[in-house]
Amino acid sequence: MRSITLALLVLFAPLSLASVGGGQTLVADIHHQVVANRHWLTEGQFVDAFAIARMSPGPGTLLVTLIGWQVAGIWGAIVASFAIFAPTAFLVYGLARLWARSRGARWQLALETGLRPVAAGMILASGLVLIEALEGGWLARGIAIASTSILMATRLNPVLLMACGAVVFVVLHGVLPG
Template identity: 35%
Template structure:
């Protein structure tokens, strides 16, 4: 039962901090799931993140996968399913409730100086959170200089060109298949 409470507290609190989307809180999610609760290793977390990003649907699918892993380690497949569902609900419900409530007042304050200040402040905050996510995921996934080099090259291609990302993903997968990375 304590694992389910830990899942609810972790994802309920992260839900309220996920400004810019669920990926913005991945560093803290990693810190707690790997370092504090020991539900998985850093490599397993990176694998779950990769899998969750390649599947169709919301990018926050990793939450259900972490909840499943936590429940699985606590008592088997049924606990895993309960953990996954609980994690997903706890990640969505608090933020959705807060957004709904704030939106009721936000619409009425279109010309407010406070609203404009908050909107200007959230943009750099969101960018910082996403950059922190990139760093944490790179450290978790990259294990030697070749992987770091491939990460840097892919980042350059994404930033400097309009090349279709599927081509870059396919090339990186092929290099992994060949054992280059």
């Protein structure tokens, strides 16, 4: 048991540092390592864990917590979560301190100005990818667009918006063709 929690640490900590652009870039790597290389999970178990992590609130990377839990119970979950989140958390903390110390330096302004359009383009692109990947055809796309408009125009609490999305989808889903 101790060796497998150690293996979780050794696998996920380096992956954490390689995850530029967000956790979703990791899924293919994790899948390869966990299913094909180490046989910790079957293909079906992995797909289930992925689906659960997606439907749960919180970061999608909690997939790793579930893998740890399946492999080595509660300690597996704790060690795997620590391995995937802690290294980059410390890095960002260091960056935040550095930022506060040299407020207004030229390299800092250049990074803030230069990364801004790249980030904006990537966020828009991920919006497009999300719309393309929606389950539920035009009805789902309609809800996504309505939800965007409501968020732009009002201060509605997102919890309420998610609830409305669910109700509208369930009610209209049987009425409209997919």
